[in-house]
Amino acid sequence: MRDVAARAGVSLKTVSRVLNGEPGVAEATAEKVQLAARELSFQLNFGARSLRRSDGRTATLGVILENVENPYSSAIHRAVEEVARERGLSVLAGSLDEDPRRERALVAAFSSRRVDGLVMMPTGADHRYLLTERQAGTFMVFVDRAPGLIEGDVVVTDNQAGAATGVRHLVSHGHRRIAFAGDLLQIQTAQQRYAGYLDAMRGADLRVVQQDTIHDCTSASLAEAAVTAMMRGGDPPTALFTAQNFVTFGALRALRHLGLQHRVALVGFDDFALADLLDPGVTVVAQDAAAIGRRAAERLFSRFDGDDSPYTVEVVSSRLVVRGSGEIPPVA
Amino acid sequence: MRDVAARAGVSLKTVSRVLNGEPGVAEATAEKVQLAARELSFQLNFGARSLRRSDGRTATLGVILENVENPYSSAIHRAVEEVARERGLSVLAGSLDEDPRRERALVAAFSSRRVDGLVMMPTGADHRYLLTERQAGTFMVFVDRAPGLIEGDVVVTDNQAGAATGVRHLVSHGHRRIAFAGDLLQIQTAQQRYAGYLDAMRGADLRVVQQDTIHDCTSASLAEAAVTAMMRGGDPPTALFTAQNFVTFGALRALRHLGLQHRVALVGFDDFALADLLDPGVTVVAQDAAAIGRRAAERLFSRFDGDDSPYTVEVVSSRLVVRGSGEIPPVA
DNA sequence: TTGAAAGCGCTAACAA
DNA sequence: TTGTTAGCGCTTTCAA
Numbered sequence: 001m002r003d004v005a006a007r008a009g010v011s012l013k014t015v016s017r018v019l020n021g022e023p024g025v026a027e028a029t030a031e032k033v034q035l036a037a038r039e040l041s042f043q044l045n046f047g048a049r050s051l052r053r054s055d056g057r058t059a060t061l062g063v064i065l066e067n068v069e070n071p072y073s074s075a076i077h078r079a080v081e082e083v084a085r086e087r088g089l090s091v092l093a094g095s096l097d098e099d100p101r102r103e104r105a106l107v108a109a110f111s112s113r114r115v116d117g118l119v120m121m122p123t124g125a126d127h128r129y130l131l132t133e134r135q136a137g138t139f140m141v142f143v144d145r146a147p148g149l150i151e152g153d154v155v156v157t158d159n160q161a162g163a164a165t166g167v168r169h170l171v172s173h174g175h176r177r178i179a180f181a182g183d184l185l186q187i188q189t190a191q192q193r194y195a196g197y198l199d200a201m202r203g204a205d206l207r208v209v210q211q212d213t214i215h216d217c218t219s220a221s222l223a224e225a226a227v228t229a230m231m232r233g234g235d236p237p238t239a240l241f242t243a244q245n246f247v248t249f250g251a252l253r254a255l256r257h258l259g260l261q262h263r264v265a266l267v268g269f270d271d272f273a274l275a276d277l278l279d280p281g282v283t284v285v286a287q288d289a290a291a292i293g294r295r296a297a298e299r300l301f302s303r304f305d306g307d308d309s310p311y312t313v314e315v316v317s318s319r320l321v322v323r324g325s326g327e328i329p330p331v332a
Numbered sequence: 333m334r335d336v337a338a339r340a341g342v343s344l345k346t347v348s349r350v351l352n353g354e355p356g357v358a359e360a361t362a363e364k365v366q367l368a369a370r371e372l373s374f375q376l377n378f379g380a381r382s383l384r385r386s387d388g389r390t391a392t393l394g395v396i397l398e399n400v401e402n403p404y405s406s407a408i409h410r411a412v413e414e415v416a417r418e419r420g421l422s423v424l425a426g427s428l429d430e431d432p433r434r435e436r437a438l439v440a441a442f443s444s445r446r447v448d449g450l451v452m453m454p455t456g457a458d459h460r461y462l463l464t465e466r467q468a469g470t471f472m473v474f475v476d477r478a479p480g481l482i483e484g485d486v487v488v489t490d491n492q493a494g495a496a497t498g499v500r501h502l503v504s505h506g507h508r509r510i511a512f513a514g515d516l517l518q519i520q521t522a523q524q525r526y527a528g529y530l531d532a533m534r535g536a537d538l539r540v541v542q543q544d545t546i547h548d549c550t551s552a553s554l555a556e557a558a559v560t561a562m563m564r565g566g567d568p569p570t571a572l573f574t575a576q577n578f579v580t581f582g583a584l585r586a587l588r589h590l591g592l593q594h595r596v597a598l599v600g601f602d603d604f605a606l607a608d609l610l611d612p613g614v615t616v617v618a619q620d621a622a623a624i625g626r627r628a629a630e631r632l633f634s635r636f637d638g639d640d641s642p643y644t645v646e647v648v649s650s651r652l653v654v655r656g657s658g659e660i661p662p663v664a
Numbered sequence: 665t666t667g668a669a670a671g672c673g674c675t676a677a678c679a680a
Numbered sequence: 681t682t683g684t685t686a687g688c689g690c691t692t693t694c695a696a
Contacts, residue, residue: 001689011667016691024665041464046444047379047390048689051672058379060424060445068400068425069410078401081427090441092392093400093425095413109422112378113392132373252609273604277584279611333673343683348675358681380673383688 079293100124162318163196223250283326394442411625432456494650495528555582615658
């Protein structure tokens with residue numbers, strides 16, 4: 001910046017004013033500065049800027065996701081990026097892999113880089129350590145799940161209601177033996193979806209049978225094995241509600257290998273690419289990941305802008321997408 | 333840091349030494365400092381650090397991808413993150429959407445934040461503007477495609493050879509009328525895959541028919557429409573080579589709607605989730621996105637570490653995954 | 665409308 | 681082994 005000032009024949013402060021679009025600079029002066037900056041390919045140093053600025057803003061935010069590679073996470077990531085770009089912020093991203101230690105490491109790493117705010121999917125049960133960050137002035141919004149033992153702004157899917165809708169859809173097609181297969185039950189969303197399943201079953205006066213319940217499928221292959229075993233057992237259910245994407249994939253493979261894909265109904269939680277091209281098409285309860293990301297980013301920016309109203313929990317609606325697999329009638 | 337020094341009863345410099353793991357500090361002193369830092373929840377300010385350091389490193393790198401939400405991009409992103417984490421770097425990520433202006437904006441944004449290096453999928457035809465960045469000390473590695481009008485380290489898939497392998501697979505199953513459907517021909521990878529198609533056709537002494545060639549499908553629905561029209565025309569081809577994921581999806585939908593999915597063979601370039609669950613399973617030429625990301629990051633780090641050997645082009649092999657659709661024999 | 669001086673939090677260079 | 685001083689590139693504060 002010194003070089004630019006020298007070349008333009010003005011002071012440091014004038015260059016700073018021009019490059020930051022501050023008012024009170026004569027047009028002719030501003031043009032000289034712009035020219036000099038371009039000739040020298042000058043790029044403002046944001047690190048130095050944020051060091052000196054009174055608000056310390058870095059124009060950078062951090063996004064901490066389950067895994068930047070998974071479609072749900074990356075859809076949120078993209079939506080946040082979009083909102084951030086409009087305001088001139090860049091986005092640091094990191095993956096958790098459901099590991100609370102990684103979460104802390106990522107928070108620390110982003111914190112050392114003085115991000116203005118954090119959009120995060122919390123993992124683990126205790127997030128009190130974040131109070132320190134918050135006190136240091138880092139805003140944060142939680143997505144997908146609520147944090148543990150602290151309050152905060154949260155944007156989530158209507159997991160329980162959505163799951164109940166999916167199960168009721170099966171009920172409405174005549175099923176009475178509807179099995180549940182879900183992810184690790186210690187995960188908040190898994191609990192909520194299971195609760196929705198129970199709501200719908202009880203609401204229809206259906207008994208929840210122990211043997212029709214599968215929990216803790218941490219991979220598609222575990223789900224496939226569990227569903228295969230269940231369907232091979234005596235007196236199998238006539239329909240399946242799978243509460244997570246990987247679980248749905250495993251169940252689909254199991255049904256396919258058993259030749260049951262047209263005889264056992266299935267509704268999955270969470271949409272996926274090509275669900276319409278499978279045979280039958282897969283009926284799902286679709287989450288709106290883009291809306292979650294967008295609203296989380298917007299909440300964050302409203303905090304940046306000084307909104308200090310109480311924390312809110314925003315619930316983004318899921319929606320039933322009917323494609324065939326959920327409309328298979330029960331086989332006597 | 334001043335507060336930590338005061339609390340531990342040592343000088344600033346000693347705190348700096350301890351927090352950066354520099355040698356030459358008595359163990360007892362180090363412990364006092366660590367304790368004080370913990371009690372004050374102190375976090376190093378990386379911005380200030382990089383401002384003062386002689387190498388100016390920020391311990392941050394930038395990843396510029398087609399779209400952080402697409403599976404290929406996000407697989408690269410994740411692989412880069414993994415390598416970066418091992419070295420204590422964080423990752424800024426951004427999406428291009430095939431727009432050269434966005435590329436420049438992202439480069440400028442990351443550059444202002446003084447990233448140590450850049451992993452990027454170049455878009456557009458002229459990347460000479462990057463020479464300035466490079467001169468300023470930013471290392472960069474290009475993935476998926478080579479940059480235009482400048483040299484650089486590049487990590488790519490063997491697009492041409494991979495496409496030829498896919499087409500030869502169809503030839504080996506008896507096809508002589510093999511259609512090509514691809515993305516925007518101005519995209520480098522689209523050109524290379526088309527070249528591979530031509531290689532394989534000529535190598536088998538097959539005539540390339542104008543009506544069997546579809547270019548510039550920028551979306552699945554465009555591809556679907558084009559393939560539908562082609563298959564409905566008189567004398568349609570007996571096999572399809574689709575050179576890009578979205579194109580494959582469009583073609584699959586078209587074949588399905590025409591009831592031809594078991595009569596027309598198809599090989600796609602690029603793998604996708606659930607390809608095995610479709611009926612028939614979809615035979616593809618799979619790219620190894622994780623390997624591309626990993627090797628790009630490793631190349632970047634070798635540059636960080638002082639490797640100043642000439643630029644290299646690393647080619648990551650694709651691999652044919654046989655699942656059914658590519659093995660359908662020609663219908664007379 | 666413009667500029668001079670101070671200092672953000674840290675590390676380099678050197679001194680003790 | 682530890683400390684002192686200067687200064688990275690910028691914005692703030694205050695003065696002209």
